Structure formats: C-alpha cells, structure tokens
Amino acid sequence: MRPTRMTRLRVLVLSMxxxxxxxxxxxxxxxxxxxxxxxxxxxxxxxxxxxxxVVNGVVELPGYLTGSTDAWYVRDLTIRSGGVLYLGTGDLxxxxxxxxxxxAKDAAIASFRPERLTAAAGKxxxxxxxxxxxxxxxxxxxxxxxxxxxxxxxxxxSSGNLRLFLTKPPSGVxxxxxxxxxxxxxxxxxxxGPGIPGNRGRPGESGPFGCMRGGESGSAGGPGGAGGNxxxxxxxxxxxxxxxxxxxxxxxxxxxxxIDSRPATVGDxxxxxxxxxxxxxxxxxxxxxxxxxxxxxAPGPHGPAGIVPPEQRSRPCDPPRLEVPVAGxxxx
Numbered sequence: 001m002r003p004t005r006m007t008r009l010r011v012l013v014l015s016m017x018x019x020x021x022x023x024x025x026x027x028x029x030x031x032x033x034x035x036x037x038x039x040x041x042x043x044x045x046x047x048x049x050x051x052x053x054v055v056n057g058v059v060e061l062p063g064y065l066t067g068s069t070d071a072w073y074v075r076d077l078t079i080r081s082g083g084v085l086y087l088g089t090g091d092l093x094x095x096x097x098x099x100x101x102x103x104a105k106d107a108a109i110a111s112f113r114p115e116r117l118t119a120a121a122g123k124x125x126x127x128x129x130x131x132x133x134x135x136x137x138x139x140x141x142x143x144x145x146x147x148x149x150x151x152x153x154x155x156x157x158s159s160g161n162l163r164l165f166l167t168k169p170p171s172g173v174x175x176x177x178x179x180x181x182x183x184x185x186x187x188x189x190x191x192x193g194p195g196i197p198g199n200r201g202r203p204g205e206s207g208p209f210g211c212m213r214g215g216e217s218g219s220a221g222g223p224g225g226a227g228g229n230x231x232x233x234x235x236x237x238x239x240x241x242x243x244x245x246x247x248x249x250x251x252x253x254x255x256x257x258x259i260d261s262r263p264a265t266v267g268d269x270x271x272x273x274x275x276x277x278x279x280x281x282x283x284x285x286x287x288x289x290x291x292x293x294x295x296x297x298a299p300g301p302h303g304p305a306g307i308v309p310p311e312q313r314s315r316p317c318d319p320p321r322l323e324v325p326v327a328g329x330x331x332x
Contacts (some may be wrong), residue, residue: 100174283296
C-alpha cells in the first residue's frame with residue numbers, strides 16, 4: 001500500500017518533534033540552544049548515544065557558575081557560525097565518536113562571555129560631610145570628616161577545564177578560549193569634607209574714658225578632611241586547561257586547534273579621594289567706640305589626599321594551557 005501524502009506529512013512532523021525532544025533519528029542532528037539544552041542533556045550524557053548534535057547561538061552549560069563537572073557523548077558535533085559553548089567555572093568532558101565540524105570564526109568553546117571577562121568593580125567611598133559653624137568664640141574649627149575608602153574590586157573567577165576526546169581531526173579549526181576572569185577595578189576614595197569657618201572674634205569694649213579692650217582676631221578655619229584611600233583591584237582568576245586525548249596517529253595539534261593563551265590581569269586600584277578644602281578664617285571682632293577691630297583668622301589647611309594602599313594581590317595569574325598526554329599527537 002503506497003503511503004498517502006497525509007501519511008508522509010505526518011511522518012515528517014513526528015520526526016521534527018522527536019528531534020526537538022532530543023530523540024532524533026540517526027540522520028537528523030539534535031539542536032542545542034540555551035532554550036533546548038535542558039531537554040537534550042539526557043541524550044548528551046548517554047555514553048551509548050549514536051546521536052549527532054548542532055550548536056546554534058550562545059549556550060551556557062549547567063555548571064557555568066557552580067563549578068560542577070559534566071560529561072557529553074556525541075557522534076558528530078557541529079558548531080555553527082556564532083555558536084559558542086560557555087563552560088564558566090564548570091568542567092566538561094567531551095567525547096566525540098565522529099567529527100567536530102567547526103564553522104565559528106571566533107572561539108567555539110570558551111569560559112565566559114566577553115562582557116563577563118572582568119569581575120565587578122568596587123564601590124566608591126562616600127564623601128566626607130561638612131561641619132556646622134560653631135558659636136562665636138576663640139577656638140579654631142575642628143577637622144572635617146574624612147572621605148570613606150573605596151571598596152576592593154571583586155576577585156575574578158577561574159575558568160573551568162575541558163577534556164576533549166577525539167577519534168578524528170576536526171573539520172575546520174577549533175578555537176578554544178578558557179580565559180580566567182580579570183579582577184575588578186577598586187572603588188574610588190571619597191573626597192574629604194570641607195573645613196568649617198573659623199569663629200568670629202569677640203567685639204571690642206569701650207569705657208567712658210577710652211578703649212578697654214579691642215576687638216579680638218577671628219579664629220583660624222578648620223582643616224579639610226582627609227581623602228579616602230583607593231580600593232585595591234581584585235585578584236585575577238586562572239585560565240583553564242584543555243586536555244586533548246586522541247589515537248596514537250594523529251595530525252599536528254596546530255593544524256586543527258587554536259588555544260587563546262592570554263592570562264587574566266589583576267584589577268587596577270581606584271583613584272584616591274581628594275583632601276577637603278580648609279575652612280575660611282573667622283572675621284575679626286568689631287571695634288567698639290574707641291577700640292579698633294580684630295584681624296581676620298587664617299584659613300584652615302587643606303586636607304591630605306587619600307593613598308593607594310600597598311598592593312597585596314600579587315600572585316601570578318595562570319594563562320590557559322594545553323595538555324596532550326597521548327604521545328601520538330604531534331606538537332610542533
């Protein structure tokens with residue numbers, strides 16, 4: 001009995017649905033996207049699978065921020081242009097029975113998205129507030145509040161690792177970038193508060209026969225507050241390791257694999273806070289009758305600027321690296 005047009009259409013629809021569900025027939029690859037990943041993980045983790053997969057778009061693995069280890073088993077794996085598998089801090093063991101076909105021009109397997117390759121910056125310190133002028137008198141104004149220090153930048157995360165098991169050389173160049181996350185920039189120190197004005201001198205005092213006491217000089221202005229110290233930059237994370245396992249006779253690694261080996265960097269410190277301006281001197285006391293007025297007070301000193309504390313995060317940041325334990329793979 002010949003299949004009708006409706007029967008053939010029904011078979012095609014069922015095949016498409018089974019592919020989306022993760023049960024594709026041998027000739028139809030299963031699509032991996034961020035949306036479909038939860039539904040196809042069971043197929044990917046089946047060590048007896050005979051299914052092929054195709055990566056479309058950006059896909060973050062389940063262990064992206066948890067550091068867990070996953071193992072995927074595929075027959076063929078195609079990574080489309082623009083497709084990327086992001087490991088984050090997680091490890092992946094990838095077993096390929098057939099061939100990896102890489103159409104991506106940039107890294108096809110990486111650690112973090114480009115916008116996440118630097119940890120978060122520290123927070124800026126608050127500025128010192130101003131003091132209120134005191135009542136007229138003779139004492140100088142007190143120091144203004146200091147600016148608050150900036151907080152340290154966040155430490156960068158270390159990349160996860162990839163163990164790649166190949167039976168055939170990839171089709172196209174497979175580019176891998178397991179970069180560590182650079183440390184975040186330190187927060188800026190807050191500026192010191194302005195010094196308060198000096199007190200006005202007391203007025204002079206005259207008697208019936210002349211001046212008894214002249215006007216007093218104004219007091220000096222208060223010193224400006226110290227600037228807050230700069231926050232330190234965060235420590236960088238380590239790059240991941242790519243471990244390549246292949247049969248004994250295999251082409252030179254450089255012919256099919258590129259490893260981005262740039263190390264992450266320690267975050268820059270913030271900018272120290274500026275010292276606050278000194279308060280203006282108080283006005284001289286007025287003369288009274290036969291007396292002369294007092295002199296104005298001197299302005300207060302400028303507050304000291306904050307500093308960049310001595311660097312305490314100086315451990316080296318390991319770059320990504322490649323390990324080839326199988327002697328049959330040639331490295332130039």
